[in-house]
């Protein structure tokens with residue numbers, strides 16, 4: 001059977017998008033999902049999303065990691081599916097949709113390639129040695145480092161992600177270095193099991209962890225540079241809970257096509 005797909009990227013975090021409003025695609029097939037995401041045997045992507053009908057919402061986002069397993073929230077994926085919903089004519093300038101971690105509100109620019117996505121509130125940040133550990137829809141480990149440009153993110157990320165604490169459930173590993181204006185972040189992603197060019201829940205975790213690190217409260221705006229471009233995170237922090245968290249950046253359709261499944 002032939003399947004139409006769309007390919008999107010958000011700061012280089014790339015995804016396959018499928019319009020599954022008619023429920024023609026049975027996505028409970030881990031091997032097929034992993035093959036579609038494979039960069040040699042399939043379309044290629046850090047993950048795949050299915051846009052489905054959901055009562056009381058504009059749509060539902062069903063997300064799988066590149067390894068074929070259902071995942072927790074994907075921030076850049078969330079931004080890309082909002083751009084896809086606009087492309088399909090389902091929404092105009094704003095949307096309320098359902099994802100695995102609950103309802104999300106988002107706004108989209110007129111041209112449709114800049115998306116601001118509200119993320120879940122965060123009230124818990126734990127420590128693991130010098131690192132910060134928090135859940136922004138997906139679990140994240142955040143470590144401040146020096147000379148991030150030359151760090152072996154794959155090797156160091158792989159080692160932490162697979163240590164006795166995190167091996168079973170997995171975690172995403174973010175290394176962060178302060179810049180004059182904001183931060184530079186590189187992420188080893190669970191479910192891709194490799195460094196990706198960007199991670200939306202990851203840069204969100206970094207922005208919150210750095211505010212905590214610097215005892216910064218009030219309205220905060222954090223520009224973040226990643227391998228695939230620029231993202232930003234804005235939020236309010238009262239010293240206890242992070243609210244009104246928005247992840248912002250590009251969400252671009254790259255190509256579309258048909259693949260045999």
Ligand SMILES: N[C@@H](CCC[C@H](N)C(=O)O)C(=O)O
Nearest residue numbers: 074075076138190199200201
């Ligand atoms: N790329 C994502 C995170 C996707 C989920 C992650 N791989 C996990 O398993 O936690 C993002 O943009 O947030």
